[in-house]
Amino acid sequence: MAKVLVVTSGKGGVGKTTSTAALGAALALNGQKVVVVDFDVGLRNLDLVMGAERRVVYDLINVAQGNAKLSQALIRDKRLENLALLPASQTRDKDALSEKGLARIIKELRTLFDWVICDSPAGIERGAMMAMRHADAAIIITNPEVSSVRDSDRIIGLLDAKTEKAAKGERVEKHLLITRYDQARAMRGEMLKKDDVLDILSVPLLGIIPESEQVLRASNLGQPVTIANPLSAPARAYNDAARRLMGDNLAINVPLERFNLLGRIFGGRAA
Amino acid sequence: MNFFGLFKRSDPLPATAPVARERLQVLLAHERGSPRNSSKMTALKEDIIDAIARHMLVKPEAVKVKIDRRAEVSILRIAVDIPA
Numbered sequence: 635m636a637k638v639l640v641v642t643s644g645k646g647g648v649g650k651t652t653s654t655a656a657l658g659a660a661l662a663l664n665g666q667k668v669v670v671v672d673f674d675v676g677l678r679n680l681d682l683v684m685g686a687e688r689r690v691v692y693d694l695i696n697v698a699q700g701n702a703k704l705s706q707a708l709i710r711d712k713r714l715e716n717l718a719l720l721p722a723s724q725t726r727d728k729d730a731l732s733e734k735g736l737a738r739i740i741k742e743l744r745t746l747f748d749w750v751i752c753d754s755p756a757g758i759e760r761g762a763m764m765a766m767r768h769a770d771a772a773i774i775i776t777n778p779e780v781s782s783v784r785d786s787d788r789i790i791g792l793l794d795a796k797t798e799k800a801a802k803g804e805r806v807e808k809h810l811l812i813t814r815y816d817q818a819r820a821m822r823g824e825m826l827k828k829d830d831v832l833d834i835l836s837v838p839l840l841g842i843i844p845e846s847e848q849v850l851r852a853s854n855l856g857q858p859v860t861i862a863n864p865l866s867a868p869a870r871a872y873n874d875a876a877r878r879l880m881g882d883n884l885a886i887n888v889p890l891e892r893f894n895l896l897g898r899i900f901g902g903r904a905a
Numbered sequence: 906m907n908f909f910g911l912f913k914r915s916d917p918l919p920a921t922a923p924v925a926r927e928r929l930q931v932l933l934a935h936e937r938g939s940p941r942n943s944s945k946m947t948a949l950k951e952d953i954i955d956a957i958a959r960h961m962l963v964k965p966e967a968v969k970v971k972i973d974r975r976a977e978v979s980i981l982r983i984a985v986d987i988p989a
Binding site: 779780783784787788791820822823824826830834 | 921
């Protein structure tokens with residue numbers, strides 16, 4: 635039975651696209667059939683973060699309007715055969731995506747994949763509402779910072795009001811993913827702690843992704859961090875989060891970077 | 906000036922995370938307030954109308970109940986138009 639996830643946050647720049655790519659790849663590495671769907675019409679970037687920007691021919695809107703088949707628009711990942719991308723349109727207006735067309739696409743994706751991960755645009759406008767509409771579960775991306783926490787709270791309210799599930803009187807399952815977390819700064823009282831964020835938002839925690847230079851490095855290369863450097867701290871945190879989504883009961887911790895002394899001395903790539 | 910003070914580490918910056926936490930708690934209690942409490946407000950209004958009705962005749966629309974939520978205190982305002 636396929637599960638539709640929306641990766642959302644309200645605020646921009648907190649790591650929705652990075653997390654969509656990293657979790658999608660991690661689920662695929664764990665043997666799941668996964669499609670990541672970019673809903674940011676006009677400002678697509680999931681293709682770039684996945685390293686597939688030169689392979690986009692058709693997009694979500696072409697399929698929604700019946701101008702292309704889903705199979706023509708889906709881009710198979712070159713590294714993982716059970717991972718695919720459905721890109722957003724870069725040139726079309728965000729209103730070009732119809733409710734009906736989207737419903738049809740999601741229904742079809744459910745038959746082809748185990749996980750349909752919808753990468754929401756920032757904000758609470760139509761694009762964000764469309765991304766969450768068909769979700770069974772939501773991953774709320776939050777930075778330990780006041781504006782991000784406030785916007786997450788707003789999005790949580792909308793998940794309970796504006797989704798298909800809400801319309802049927804059901805609840806969208808919610809998971810909190812804290813990104814860009816700096817354990818040392820949180821300990822020094824310079825940054826909201828994990829428990830502060832959890833107390834305020836009261837959503838169960840899916841994982842904590844530590845702030846890491848590896849995330850930028852991976853996006854520079856067009857690789858999800860879980861593929862680019864699977865042993866790095868953020869990759870391990872994403873992988874654990876993916877396994878929790880699959881139902882594994884893993885204790886939540888903040889992975890630390892393993893200091894690779896030999897790698898530093900000889901200039902090799904540290905794990 | 907204390908010579909040894911030059912070698913002393915300057916005081917660490919005061920922790921700001923607790924301030925962030927408190928500001929968020931106050932703000933979100935306020936922002937979540939109106940829709941989630943609307944049924945509570947209706948019930949409160951009905952109770953007030955019942956209490957007044959035991960002593961004098963008033964129309965339900967003559968009773969206005971409002972809560973002003975502020976950071977420090979919240980104010981409950983009850984206005985009742987009594988017929989002359």
